[in-house]
Amino acid sequence: MAELTAFSYIAGHSTLHRIDPRFKIISIIFLSLVSLNLYLRGLGLLTVLLLGVIFYARLPLASGFKELRYFLILLLLIFVARVLSTDETPLIYLKYITISIPGITNGILVCWRLVLIVILGFVFISTTPPSAIKAAVQWFLKPVPFIPEKKVALMMGLIMRFMPVILDQARETAQAQKARAVENRKNPVYRLSKFGFPLIRRTFERADDLVAAMEARAFTEHRTDPELTAGKKDWVALMVVCCLCVFVTIL
Amino acid sequence: MNIIEIENLSHRFADGTLGVDNISLNIRQGSFVVIAGLNGSGKTTLLRHLNGLLLPTSGTVRLAGISVERNLLQARQLVGMMFQDADSQIVGETVYEDVAFGPENLRLERDMVQNRVLMALRAVGLSTLAHQRPHLLSGGEKRRLAIAGILAMEPRVIVFDEPFSSMDYPGIKQILQQILVLHRSGHTIIVTTHDLEKIIAHADRLILMHGGKIVRDGKPAEIMADVEAFGVRKPCTFRMGLAAESWLN
Numbered sequence: 422m423a424e425l426t427a428f429s430y431i432a433g434h435s436t437l438h439r440i441d442p443r444f445k446i447i448s449i450i451f452l453s454l455v456s457l458n459l460y461l462r463g464l465g466l467l468t469v470l471l472l473g474v475i476f477y478a479r480l481p482l483a484s485g486f487k488e489l490r491y492f493l494i495l496l497l498l499i500f501v502a503r504v505l506s507t508d509e510t511p512l513i514y515l516k517y518i519t520i521s522i523p524g525i526t527n528g529i530l531v532c533w534r535l536v537l538i539v540i541l542g543f544v545f546i547s548t549t550p551p552s553a554i555k556a557a558v559q560w561f562l563k564p565v566p567f568i569p570e571k572k573v574a575l576m577m578g579l580i581m582r583f584m585p586v587i588l589d590q591a592r593e594t595a596q597a598q599k600a601r602a603v604e605n606r607k608n609p610v611y612r613l614s615k616f617g618f619p620l621i622r623r624t625f626e627r628a629d630d631l632v633a634a635m636e637a638r639a640f641t642e643h644r645t646d647p648e649l650t651a652g653k654k655d656w657v658a659l660m661v662v663c664c665l666c667v668f669v670t671i672l
Numbered sequence: 673m674n675i676i677e678i679e680n681l682s683h684r685f686a687d688g689t690l691g692v693d694n695i696s697l698n699i700r701q702g703s704f705v706v707i708a709g710l711n712g713s714g715k716t717t718l719l720r721h722l723n724g725l726l727l728p729t730s731g732t733v734r735l736a737g738i739s740v741e742r743n744l745l746q747a748r749q750l751v752g753m754m755f756q757d758a759d760s761q762i763v764g765e766t767v768y769e770d771v772a773f774g775p776e777n778l779r780l781e782r783d784m785v786q787n788r789v790l791m792a793l794r795a796v797g798l799s800t801l802a803h804q805r806p807h808l809l810s811g812g813e814k815r816r817l818a819i820a821g822i823l824a825m826e827p828r829v830i831v832f833d834e835p836f837s838s839m840d841y842p843g844i845k846q847i848l849q850q851i852l853v854l855h856r857s858g859h860t861i862i863v864t865t866h867d868l869e870k871i872i873a874h875a876d877r878l879i880l881m882h883g884g885k886i887v888r889d890g891k892p893a894e895i896m897a898d899v900e901a902f903g904v905r906k907p908c909t910f911r912m913g914l915a916a917e918s919w920l921n
Contacts, residue, residue, distance in 0.1 A: 430766075432803040550803070551765035581765050585807040630760035633725050637755075638763075638774040638821065639748040645776040645785055 430550050435478040436654065437548045442557035444655040448662040449545055453538045455666040463669040464533050470665070471540050480547045482540070489539065496532045503528035551581050556647030571642050579631070587624055594620050675701040675750075675829055675860050676722065681731035683717055691717035693884040694731070699862065701828070704855050706871055706892070707864045709881035710903040715864040716756075718881070719831050722862075723751040736828070749778065752822030756834045758814040759807075767793070767809070767817055768802040774825040792820040796850060812843030819850055829860040836870050844870055848919055868892075868899065869907045873916035880904065892916065 432438075456467060475482050486493070507524030514520075546554075555574040562570035594616060606612055676699040683691040692714045699705055707715050720726040721733050724744040733740045740747040755761045764770025771792050775785040793799045796816040801809065806817060815835065822830060832851065836844045852874060855861045863871055872878065872892050880888035880895065882902045888895040896910045909917050 429805065430803075550769075552769050578765055578769075579763065582763060582806070585805075586759060589807070627757075627760050630755065630757055631763065633720075634755055634761040635763060635773075636725055637723055637748060637753045638825065639745055639777040640773075641777050641779075643779065645779050645782060648782050 429546060431480060431547045432550075433478060433548065435548070436658075437474065437478045437544070439654070440548075440658050441649060441651045441655040442549050442553040443560055443649060444651065444659050445545055445549060446557055446561070448659060449541050451662055451666050452541055455670055456534050456537045456541075459534065459669060460530065463672045464530070464537065466669055466672065467537060467665075468533075468540075471537065471544065475540070475544060478544070478548055480544065482543070485543045485547070492539065496535060499535070500528040500532050503531050551578060552647065553649075556649050559647065560649060569642075571644070574647075575642075583627070583631075586627065587620075590623050590627075591616075591620055594623070673701045674698040675736055677732075677734040677737075678721070679732050679734075681718075681721060681733060682729050683721065683726055684729045690884050691726075692721075695884075695886055696731075697879070697886065697889070699829075699860060702855075702858060702860055703877055704861045704875050705863070705877045705879060706868065706875040707862065707879045707881060708866060708868055708899065708902075708904045709864075710866060713881040713902075714884035715881055716833055717884070719753065719833055719862070719864060722829070722831060723747045723753055725753075749825055750827055751829045751831060752825055752827035753831045754815070754818050754822060754833065754835060756837055758811070758818045761818045761821070762806045762814065765805065766802070767798055767804050767806060767820075770806055770817060771820045771824045774821055778825065788824040788826070789820075792823040795823055795853075796820045810843070811839055812846045815839070815843070815847050816850060819847075819854075823854075827859070829862065830854055832861070832863045834865055835863060836865070836867065845920060848874075852920075866904060868904060870919050872896075872907055873918040 452467070456464065459467065472482075504520055504524040504527075505518060507521055507527050508519070509521035509523040555578050558577060559570045559574040562568050562573055598612075598615060603612060603615065676697070678695055678697040681695045681697075682693055685691055695714075695718065707718070709715050717726060721728060721740065722735070724740045724747045727741055735747055735750045738746060762770050763773050768789055771789045772785050775788045780788070789802075790799070793802055796819050798813065798816055798820060801813065806814065809817060819830075830851075835847050835851070839847065848870065851861060851863070851871075855874070863875070865871060868878075875892055878888070878890065878892040878895055879886055880899060880902050887902055888898050893910075893916075896906060899906050907916060909915065
C-alpha cells in the first residue's frame with residue numbers, strides 16, 4: 422500500500438491547493454511543452470521555482486521520488502541510450518562505444534526535462550483532490566462529441582479508488598503463495614498463471630460486489646454535477662505561468 | 673405499521689438453485705430484527721430483495737405499501753444496505769466523496785449534498801477524517817464510513833449483512849454502538865448473522881432461515897431453544913440459563 426500513499430492527494434490550504442483544477446491542467450500542459458525545448462538555464466530556473474513551490478506547499482518530494490524508483494531506472498536507461506547514440510568528438514572511445522561531452526549533456530538534458538514533467542505531475546496530484554481532477558476531466562471532455570464524459574470521469578474515480586485495493590489483493594495472493602513455497606517452482610509461466618488467475622478472479626468478484634453496492638445507493642449517470650468555479654486568483658496564476666513560459670523560452 | 677411486507681417471495685438463480693422459497697414476512701416500523709442461519713441459508717438473497725438488487729422470481733416485496741419492482745429508486749432511498757465486505761462498498765476516493773455518492777445519485781443540490789455528508793460523518797464520528805483516503809482507514813472505520821454513506825441517503829430501514837465478520841473486539845463494540853444509536857433514532861434495523869452472541873441482547877425479533885425458508889420467527893428468548901437444530905450456535909448466556917447480555921457491558 423505504501424507505494425500509493427505519497428504520490429496522491431495531500432490535504433492542505435496553500436494557494437496551490439485552492440487553484441481551480443482546470444487552470445492547473447492547462448498550466449501543466451504549457452509548462453511541460455515549454456520544458457521539452459529548454460536548455461540548462463531555463464531548466465535550472467524552472468526547477469528552482471518548482472522546488473520553491475513544493476517547499477511552500479509542504480509536499481513530501483523525497484517520498485514521492487522513493488515511489489518512483491523504477492522510473493529512475495528508466496531514466497538511467499534513457500541517459501545511457503542518449504550518451505551512446507550521440508555522434509560527436511569522442512571523450513572516451515572503447516571498441517564500438519563512443520562517449521562524448523555533447524552526448525552526456527544531451528542525456529542530462531533529456532532526463533532533466535522528463536524529471537521536471539514528473540515533478541509537475543507530482544505537484545498537481547498532491548495538491549488536487551481526485552474529485553476535482555475528475556470534475557476537470559469531465560469539463561474538458563464535455564464539448565468532445567461521442568465521448569460520455571460522466572462515464573469517463575466515474576471510471577477514472579473508480580480506478581483511483583480501487584487500485585490500492587487490487588494491489589493489496591496482489592500482495593496477499595503473492596504472500597499466500599510464498600507461504601506454500603511457490604519460489605521452489607522455477608517455471609515463470611506456471612508462477613504467473615498461479616498468481617494471475619486467482620487475482621483476476623478476485624478482482625472480478627470485487628467488481629461484482631461494487632456494482633451491487635453502487636446500485637444499492639441508487640447509482641445513475643445523471644448525478645449532481647461537480648462544482649467548479651474560476652476566480653481572479655486562477656486567472657492570475659495562469660497569467661503568471663504564461664509569462665514564465667515566455668521568459669524561460671527566451672532566456 | 674409495517675414498513676416491509678413480503679408475500680410468497682421466491683427467487684431462483686440462473687443456475688436453477690432456489691435462493692429463497694415462498695417466504696412471507698412483515699416487519700414493523702422501528703423494530704430490531706435479527707435473521708440468523710447457516711451460510712447459504714438464503715439470508716443475503718432475502719435482504720437483496722428489500723432494495724431491488726434482486727427482483728422476485730415470484731411473489732411481491734412492498735416497502736411502505738409500494739412495490740419495490742414498481743419504484744426501485746424509492747426502494748434504494750428507503751432501505752440502506754451495509755454489505756459484508758465494506759471495502760467493496762466504498763466507491764469514493766476520499767471519505768467525504770464516498771458519503772456524497774448517494775446524495776449525488778439522488779440529484780440533490782450541491783449545498784444539500786454537503787449538509788447530508790457533514791451530518792452523516794458527524795453521526796458516525798468520522799468528521800475529522802473527511803479528506804482521508806478510504807483504503808487507509810481501519811476495518812471499524814471503513815464500516816462506519818459505509819454506514820455514513822447509507823445515512824446520507826436518509827433511509828428508514830437499515831440492513832446489515834454480517835456486520836461483525838472479521839472485526840476485532842473494539843471494532844465490534846463501535847459498530848454495535850452505532851447500530852443501537854440508529855435504532856434509537858427511529859430506524860428499522862435488520863441484521864443478518866450466523867453468530868447470535870454479539871447482537872441478540874438488543875433484538876426484539878429473531879428469524880431463523882434454513883434452505884431458503886423461514887423455519888422459526890419470534891421473540892429471541894422464545895425460539896432460542898431451537899437455534900442449534902438449524903446450525904446456529906446458542907449464545908453462552910442462554911446455555912447457562914441466563915438472560916442475554918450485551919457486548920457493550
